[in-house]
Structures are given as C-alpha cells and as structure tokens.
Amino acid sequence: MKKLGVLAIVLVGAFACWLLWPQTSSPQPSPKPKTANSDITLLAAGDFIAHDSINMAAKQPSGSYDYLPLMDTFTPIFRQYDIRFCSDGVLNGGTQFGVSGYPKFNSPTEFVDGMTKVGCNLVANGTNHSFDRDQSVINATADAWARQPNMLAAVGLNKNKQDQQKVHVFMVKNTKVAFLAYTTYLNQDAPAQNDYGVNVFSEDFAKSQIAEAKKQGAQIIIVSMRWGTEFSSQVNELQRKDASFLAAQGVSLILGHGPHVVQPVEKIADTTVWYSLGNFLNTQLQPETVFGGLAQITFNTKTHKITKQSFLPVYAHYEWTADQAAKEDLLARKNVKMYLLKDTTQALIDKQQLKTSVDAQRQRLQTIVGPNVPLSN
Template sequence: MGRSPRPTMRPMQPRAHATAAVLTAALVLATGCASGSSTSSPSATSASSHSSSESSTTPNSQAPSNSGTSSIPAPKPVTGKPATITIGASGDLIAHASTVAQARAAAGGQGYAFAPFFAALKPTVEAPTISICQMENPLSRTNTDLSVEYSFNAPREFATATRSMGFDGCSTANNHTWDRGQQGMEETREVLAANDLKASGPGTKAGEKGQPVFYEANGLKVAQLSYSYSLINAVGDQWSVPKEAPWLKDAMWFTRTSKGVVKDAAAARAQGADLVLVSMHWGYEYEGVNAQQKQVTAELMRSGQVDWIIGNHPHVVQPCDKVNGRYVTYSLGNFFSGQIAAIKPGTADGAFAAVTFERDAAGKWKQSMTFQPTYQNQTTRHVELASPTSNADSYRKTVRTMGLMGCDAKPAS
C-alpha cells in the first residue's frame, strides 16, 4: 500500500458555472493504498508540495470552491422529545492478500475464517446502539478474483465476520471502490445485504441512489453519507470516473464539493433524519491532519447539517476535534489490515470511536465521545485491545494523538 509517491492532481476541466478557484486547482491528495499501476504518472516533486502538520491552521486556497455552504438553513430543534443514542465507528477494514491467505489457512483450506481475527473487539463493537465500519475493499459473491497487491477483493466471509462482530453497516466510498469495476460494486452490495449490513456509498448504476442509508433506533432516525477523494485507485486524481460510470462523481467529495455534501445532508434531514453522519475518505496516507481536511470540516460543520464527520484513509490515527459542539474524527487508523508497521509506522494502531448523542426536551443536542485504542498483532494479525497494561505503547500513542487538538474524548480503557 502506498508504494508510489503521491501524483500531482490535474486541474478540473473548465465548466460554465465553475469558479476561478476550482479552475486553477492542482491539489495534491494522498493516493491511499496507491497503485503501482503504470496508468499512474506521479510527479517527482509532489511528495513535498503540501503541509501536513497537525498544528497547521491555514486553509488550502486551492481547495474546491464551496461558496454557499451556509445558504441551507440549519435544522430546527425538535422539542418535547428527549432521546439518547450511541453510535460507533471503526478504522479501515482491508483484506490484503496476506490476510486472505491467513484466513484460508485458519479455515483449514475450506472457506475463509476471519472472525477469529476480530474476536477480542466483539464486545466493543457490540456496545453502541449502532456500529459502522469502513469497508475498504470490494466483496466477492463467488470468492474469485481475490485481493492481490494494491488491488483488493475480499471473500464473502469477510462480510460475515464483520456482521458477527456487531457492525450494522459500512461506508463503501474509498479509492478501492472500483478495484473490480461495476460488477465488483454490485457484488459488494449484494454480499453486504446478504449479511444484513447496510452500505453507504456510490450507487452501482445510473439513477441508483447508493446513499443516504438510514438506521432507526431509540426513536431516532440516523442517516449516513459516504464520500471519497477518488474511487479509482489506479488513476490517482480527484476528478476522473470511468466512462461507463459517470454517476460515481456524486460520491467523490472533490466533484460533489462541500456545498453538495451539505445539500445531501439537508436532503437526508428532509427524509426524517434526526442525525446525519458523513464518512470522509480523505487526507494523506501515514501523515497528520492537513489544512484541506480542516477547511472541509469547517465548511460542513458551519452548515448545521452534519453531526459527526468520520474520517478514514490515512491508515494511522489522526486527532479528533470538536467544531461547533460536533465531533470530527479525522482518521481512526486501521481496524484490520495486512499492512506492516515496521515499514509504515502507526499502521497497527486504531481507534474505535463511540459518540453518544443526547437530545433534551428543548430539542438541544449534546455529544460526548469515548474511544477504544486497538492494536493489530503483527504476527497473528489478530486485532487486540490496547490499554495501559496491554499493548501499552500503542495505547499511549493513540491517546496522545487523539488529544492533539484538545478534543474532549476519553479513552475507554
């Protein structure tokens, strides 16, 4: 993963309604799990053409134009209906070829046994009212054409294990969405549905709305939306979509823009959502929060339409923050993967976040968050709890990182 340097992004093609800021954009974004494919032409200088410090506060002036994000009024409070719900979210789940082989061996060569890899975290995932994963690979209905280096496709048992852990649904928008083309997208949704897992992300054909998805519990309706900087790992830019699948642009936040995401969130509320979660596949792999993530966060949160931004893709834990009383978890790291921490430090660490939303009789919401640091054993690949007495180095690093922006979230152990 991440073998090639980040490619320099080409500017968006001119459109009649585009602003100058968009027309001149040449942003550099991480090519997460970047393909070594010859179709990508990385710039030799792109790796140093950005700022990635957690302390950076200057917005990236080359970000897509998002004027008008505040034109949609914030939702009105719902009075007289106190309610509470806790929602959990994980880091990336990725079935690399190496872990697929280990799951095959664990099943004695008959199918794939992924559940043992996750077993220690089952109580943690089951505890929230609703738990959502980031599924960073297609899923195969027939267990064929499975994962190879930088191009992923997981056996159907991967979804079965995900559901058995206690997850209720997954985000499917990421830079590996198109690894097996349109058929892979269709099979992914079929396999998730067969395992009673909801899927938020791009639709599989023209006219099909892949999102939002809705969860209902405790008298509340929760919507989830899911976007990625790119859906095609081999291309390496934020604007290209397959000629046969032009609708995918609606799940790419560069082409949808913050204004479009806010519009989608408002539409979800119009369908009855009390809370709107936005999963964002963004940022630079293996690095800290960048200015662009902060800018998009500000644009979404000031709208009043988004209640929690769940970030993934960097494969390392990034800080959480609270903006206008609402959480953004910039990156929850890896939950399960085949990455090697000795080569990419931090990729064995993760955080399972649980946000409790409480609405009082006046319709006012407040949020609180806990997070469970996790660690993936580099030999067995089992996901383990990290605490002051178990995987203590990983625990201390995750707790420190989560608090770099002054976030009030507390470690669960």
C-alpha cells in the same frame, strides 16, 4: 369435626401470612426501564482491509473463508452499542472474480460476513480502491452488503445512479439518523469508470444530500469521509476545508478514514470531527497503522447533541521473523489477531518485530486525539 375446622382455618391463615410476608430468598432485581429518551451510543472503527495475509489467515481447509476468528474478541464490545460504524476499505466481490490484496483488492464475500458478525451495522464501503476492478465487482460487493441482516445502512458503492441519489435515514431509539458517505479521491491506478459506482465527494452533491436528509426529518446526520494524507497523523488543508463546509451544512458528526493512522478530534461549530479513525483489521507495516482505536460516542436523544466521547485503543497483531520483516516477505505474516491495547503484551509486539511498547503507543494515541477525548481501557 370442630377440631378439623379450626385446623383448616389456622392453615389458611398461615398460608395467607406467608404470601403477604416479604420474601428474603433469591431476590430478583427489576429490569432497568428502556425509555425513548435514553442515550444513543455509537462505536466507530477505522479500516477493515483484506490484505493477502488476512485472506490467508481466514482461509479454511475446505476452501471457504472465515474472518471472524481474527477479531471475535471484539464481538461483545461492538454489541454494547446501538450504532456500530465500520469502514470497509476494499472491494468484496467474491472468489469468482479472483481474490487479491494490495494493490488491486478484491476479497471473498465472507469478509463482509465477518464484519457483520463482529458487529458492524453502519458501513462506509466507497473508497479510493472502489475502481480497483470493474463495475461488476462493485455490484457484487453492494449485493454482499445488501444481504447482511440487521444492517442500518451500507453506503458508498452504487449499482446505478438511482442508488447513488438515495439518502439513507433510519430510526434509532425514536430518533431519525441520516448517514452519508463519500470518498474525496480515487487511486491514480484505479480511475473512475463511470460517474455513479462510488460516491465521490463534491460540495454540490453533499449539500443536496444533506438537504434531503433534513427534508426527511433527520435529527442526527453522520457523514463518513474518505480523505487525508496517507500515513500522516496531521490533518491537511483540504480536510479542514471539507470539514468546515460540512459543518456549515449542519451535520452532527464526521467520521474520517483513509490515512490508515489516527488523526485528531476537533469540533467545528456544532459538528464533531474525527479526522481519521486509523485502521482496525489490517496487516500493514508501520506501528501507527496497527495501533489504533475505536471511537466511543454518546448522543442525547432530546438535544441530539454529543454528550460524551472517548477512544478505546486497539492493536492489530501478526507475527513474522526478523529476517522475514527485513525482506518484507509479506506473505509470511501469520497468527493475525485483534487485541485491546490493555490486553497486549510486549511479547506480542516483539513477535511483530515492532520497536515500540504499549505505553509508548498509548501516549502517542492520547497526544493525537487530544485532551478532550480520554482513552478508555
């Protein structure tokens, strides 16, 4: 019995030493602490445009539509960011209103689903195309966005005057962020049908909404602006005037779109202005419309200032033959797919019948956004 007792004591002691001894196998790193003062990261994309060829590429044998495969390689990129801004360039009222591309757009509601699935959670949906159809299609588009999960806000289209007056303020990492969205113009062949369906910019309207955002305690104010000269990388005087006005009201960030090409990034007082983010998902013809990028912006939650920004170049690919391109047989465009510019090959560009190169487009984009905004991979 004595021997057994001694053995038991030895075993207990050995077990205790084993528990106390540092373990060297399979170490588990401690998770990084998430603090209220961590940075807020924002990714911003330009226009998602449901051209006829994009609708055709998304159409399934069942008759439904699935747009995510056209851009799914970007889902893990989008999901890295707290705020993922996207510009919805056209109406998305659904098939019951008839699906059509340029010049009078209306997409299936699955286009909205695709934008959400790729990662968009902050959306500007009021544009120059908002009155391509009637108010019922605007209502259906607004409803499609209202059904999306995990949205911070979708702003620009309104079902009534009460919707139009609402100022959207939301919390990100214990920081109050306001989001406002306007278009400065409507297409001549799609004039306003009422005074509330889309947020048309005016200084009085914007000033009142910015004041309301501040009243609600917004610490960061983001404004989306549909403006600029189509297909021009030059900022026009009206853009500068409106940007200066918004800067004087104390907004933090202006995200511009509408020209379909990238424009410069500037700072006016404490306001950062991305004059045009260009296009994201689209099948337009000019090289400048399919080579664009994503703005990468970091806010400090203590100062509410932008501390870092860069530009991630992207490429919207499709294919057609030289003969089809010469004839502008737009419905012949196929194999639509979004790529990072770093993953783009000359063979892909050649299949699009574009007389350019990855290096030429990278240099062009860097020249346009300016030396203070580096291109990332």
